[in-house]
Amino acid sequence: MTxxxxxxxxxxxxxxxxxxxxxxxxxxxxSFNSSRSRSVWTGFTFEWYASLLHDSAIMSAFYTTIIxxxxxxxxxxxxxTFAAIGFFNMSRRWRMPLVQVNNIPMMNAEIVTGVSxxxxxxxxxxxxxxxxxxxxxxxxxxxxxxxxxxxxxxxKLRQLDSNLVDAALxxxxxxxxxxxxxxxxxxxxxxxxxxxxxFTLSVDDFVISYFTAGGxxxxxxxxxxxxxxxxxxxxxxxxxxxxxxTVLVLLIVINIREAREDERNKQQ
Numbered sequence: 001m002t003x004x005x006x007x008x009x010x011x012x013x014x015x016x017x018x019x020x021x022x023x024x025x026x027x028x029x030x031s032f033n034s035s036r037s038r039s040v041w042t043g044f045t046f047e048w049y050a051s052l053l054h055d056s057a058i059m060s061a062f063y064t065t066i067i068x069x070x071x072x073x074x075x076x077x078x079x080x081t082f083a084a085i086g087f088f089n090m091s092r093r094w095r096m097p098l099v100q101v102n103n104i105p106m107m108n109a110e111i112v113t114g115v116s117x118x119x120x121x122x123x124x125x126x127x128x129x130x131x132x133x134x135x136x137x138x139x140x141x142x143x144x145x146x147x148x149x150x151x152x153x154x155x156k157l158r159q160l161d162s163n164l165v166d167a168a169l170x171x172x173x174x175x176x177x178x179x180x181x182x183x184x185x186x187x188x189x190x191x192x193x194x195x196x197x198x199f200t201l202s203v204d205d206f207v208i209s210y211f212t213a214g215g216x217x218x219x220x221x222x223x224x225x226x227x228x229x230x231x232x233x234x235x236x237x238x239x240x241x242x243x244x245x246t247v248l249v250l251l252i253v254i255n256i257r258e259a260r261e262d263e264r265n266k267q268q
Contacts, residue, residue, distance in 0.1 A: 024244060031237035038232060048238040058239060061223035064134070065203055068219065072141035073198035079142070080149025080198075081191055085183070087150070088157040099154075105147045113144060114211035121212060132214030140212040141202045148201060149194035156190035189261050193254055200250040203243070 034043035052058050087095050087102070105113055121136045130136075160183065168178040184191070206221035213222065220243055227236050 027237050028241045028244070031234065031241045033234065033237075036234055048234040049242075051235055052238055052242070055235065057218070058220075058223055058235070061218040061220050064217060065219045065221075068134075068138055068141055069199050069202035072138055072145055072202050073195055076142050076145035076198045077149050077191060077195045080146045080194055081153055081187075083146065084150045084153040084157060085179075088154065099150075102147050102150050105144050106151070110205075110207040111211075114140075114208040117143065117208065118211040132212060134213075134217050137209060137213040137217055137219075140208050141205065144205070144208055145198035145201055148197050149191075152194035152197060153187055153190040156187040160186050189257065193257060196250055196254050196257075200247055200254075203250075204247050 030038060030041075031048055032044050032046070033041055034045040034047065083102070087099055090098070117136075117140045118132070121132055121139075125131055125136075164182050164186070165178055168182045169175070173181065204221065205219070206225065209219050209222055210225075213219065218226065220239065224236060224239055224243070227233060227239075
């Protein structure tokens with residue numbers, strides 16, 4: 001019989017949540033403040049959100065962020081899907097070490113990954129004559145998104161009945177047709193979750209982007225950082241709020257999908 005948390009335990013949990021989220025709620029509230037004050041509320045306004053649309057630097061960073069996120073998430077999802085299927089079909093002797101290697105980027109500190117990729121791109125750039133920029137940023141985002149896609153798809157592959165694939169092959173399907181008609185529909189929830197997670201991570205990333213983007217490309221997190229170094233503008237509050245709500249909505253979608261999938265599995 002599980003013991004319910006007491007009053008002290010609930011108070012401790014509330015305090016933790018308060019210290020975690022109070023600064024974010026303050027930021028969101030003051031993004032609607034009519035004055036530039038960061039401590040005195042003077043009135044409600046959407047002025048700072050409207051001004052974002054007329055800031056060329058912010059809009060350029062927004063377009064770059066969306067383009068990078070869309071391309072990297074789709075590419076990482078395709079690559080991660082085939083990688084997960086490859087891992088799943090290996091013998092245990094080879095699969096376990098390779099899965100552990102795949103998990104290293106998720107457990108590794110982002111700054112280590114960012115510096116490592118930057119050193120790799122700089123060394124290759126000297127030989128192949130290219131500089132840090134949009135291309136290196138895109139490759140970096142694809143690289144750190146793939147492990148999360150693999151992690152999302154592997155459980156669905158374990159739930160897959162291998163007899164379905166064998167039956168499709170026995171009935172005359174080619175491997176690619178069996179993959180398209182049998183495997184993909186069965187693991188589609190994992191593929192979609194992996195795609196959303198990859199998109200969320202790409203939109204939200206700052207550290208790896210900072211080391212691999214060079215001096216001519218800016219994403220939204222990098223633009224926020226650059227703006228805070230010059231002066232604290234209310235537009236930073238508005239831009240941070242937009243970024244936070246975007247990531248929050250995507251995470252809610254992921255959790256709702258996983259909850260529905262768990263309910264479906266329990267009913268079967």
